[in-house]
Amino acid sequence: MEKTSTFLNNYQHIAEAVSRVRKNDQMAMRFLYTSFAKSMLNLSFRITNDLTLSEDIIQEAFLKSFKEIGHLKDPSKYGTWLKRIVANQSISYVRKTMKFEVIDEELVVKIEDVHWYKKLDFAQIEEAILSLPNGCRQVLTLYLLDGFKHKEIASMLNTSESNAKSQYSYAKKLLRTKLKSHKYA
Amino acid sequence: MPDFENYIQQNKEHFDSKEVDPNIWKNIEQKIKPKARKWQKIVWLVACLSLIFSGVLAYMIKEKKIVLKESGPRLLAETPANKAYEKTLxxxxxxIQSTPVSNEYKNQLQLLLDQVHYLDKLYAxxxxxxxxxxxxxxxxxxQLEYYQAKSELLDKVLFEIEKINNNEKEFNINSEKSTLVY
Known part of the structure; x- marks a missing residue:
């Protein structure tokens, strides 16, 4: 198990697989899919909040990546490239229903215990994240869990970098409020 | 709050709770299956026609030898699919080798066995x-096309053996039996 994990995370193997996919090698395609499918599905799900839709999205994203893999300059960056494809496709599906909420500047959360969040299950935190409103939820997950920068997020969501930062800050406050509510406390 | 952010970032994997449906890869696989090139299609079409022709010819001249050697084209890559095909074959x-057949009906099977021979040689x-x-x-x-073609031929041989033996049972024919040399 440990060996597999090391193997999957080894960039040399990713780069090797990418060069084999360029020669239409199906085993290499399978390898790339196995390496990234789960993280891509979860990335997409956090954006769409719709599992069936996200499954369709990652299917199309992998096919697109295999078809256009010749455009990828650095083979070891396949994961980053694929992540952007999945994020963009997921956003395109929810863009119509996505709106940035007016930020409630008055929202203040009192801190009583510095490590309050450690009492929570990860499942509870995840549930609270997924219950955040469209707009700020995508900003929060793309930044916090998927490693995109505010500038990149702003570009993907067609908004300004300052709005992306404000939405992120707002999402954090909302998340904390939800988690501190009686439902999770 | 930065502590909370760090806590989430350090435990990212716990937020990937959704599991991947195996059907997604099946769908992708169907769409990435390479289509046979034109010249390959022609080669295999010629091969099939030749098999039919040799079968008919063998039937006409009533060749009686029933010896089939395994030509054993080498395994290109030990992929799970290739291994599975090898095992199936x-x-x-x-x-085929363990099922007894009446000697008088072996000529019927020889037509098919010749085709297996020919396929092996062509593939080699x-x-x-x-x-x-x-x-x-x-x-x-x-290699994949070869496996598929050979598998179909062996199925035909087995089907014919079964048919012959069933007919014999029906008419209670007690003829001398032996297994095929394969």
């Missing part, structure tokens, strides 16, 4: 050509 061969020569030309991708495709 081996099992079918074993089944195609394999050699592709290997010399370093067409690795084409070798893999040819």
């Amino acid at each position: 081996w099992l079918k061969s074993q089944q 020569s195609t394999f050699e050509y592709l290997q010399n030309a370093s067409h690795t991708d084409d070798m893999a495709k040819s």
Whole structure:
């Protein structure tokens, strides 16, 4: 198990697989899919909040990546490239229903215990994240869990970098409020 | 709050709770299956026609030998799919060898066994050509097509054996039986 994990995370193997996919090698395609499918599905799900839709999205994203893999300059960056494809496709599906909420500047959360969040299950935190409103939820997950920068997020969501930062800050406050509510406390 | 952010970032994997449905890969696989090139289609069409022709010819001249040697084209890559095919073919061969057939009906089976021979020979020569030309991708495709064709032929042999033996049972024919040399 440990060996597999090391193997999957080894960039040399990713780069090797990418060069084999360029020669239409199906085993290499399978390898790339196995390496990234789960993280891509979860990335997409956090954006769409719709599992069936996200499954369709990652299917199309992998096919697109295999078809256009010749455009990828650095083979070891396949994961980053694929992540952007999945994020963009997921956003395109929810863009119509996505709106940035007016930020409630008055929202203040009192801190009583510095490590309050450690009492929570990860499942509870995840549930609270997924219950955040469209707009700020995508900003929060793309930044916090998927490693995109505010500038990149702003570009993907067609908004300004300052709005992306404000939405992120707002999402954090909302998340904390939800988690501190009686439902999770 | 930065502590909370760090806590989430350090435990990212716990937020990937959704599991991947195996059907997603099946769908992708169907769409990435390489289509056979035109020349390959022609080669296999010619091969099939030749098999039919040799079958008819063998029937006409009533060739009586029933000896089939395993030509054993080498395994290109030990992929799970290739291994599975090898095992399937081996099992079918074993089944053919272990099922007794009346000597008087072996001529009927010889037509099919000749086709297996011919397929093996054709594949061996195609394999050699592709290997010399370093067409690795084409070798893999040819190997798959060979497995499929051979598997179908062996199925036909088994079907014929079963048919012959069933007929014998029906008419209570007690003729001398032996297994096929395969």
